[in-house]
Amino acid sequence: MSRTPTNFGPYEHEYKARVPRRSRLLKLALQLALVAVAVTLAGLFLFPMSKPQGGGVEREPTVPETSAETPAAARTPPQP
DSSP: OOOOOOSHHHHHHHHHHHSOHHHHHHHHHHHHHHHHHHHHHHHHHHSOSSOOSSOSOOOOOOOOOOOTTSOGGGGSOOOO
């Protein structure tokens, strides 16, 4: 594959000469930080690792079954 020449060379050299290296590195670091935040937020909202706490269809509370081994005193419903 042959290399295709472009006109961007002079502009890149002009940019490097005009903008200090520290500013270019700071801009690159900020871009990387923004990408990291975006990826983290996308991971939290698009691929949650835990079940949602609220919402969805609520089920009726189940009544614990009583057995013959449970004494009658333990089967009385709790007082409000």
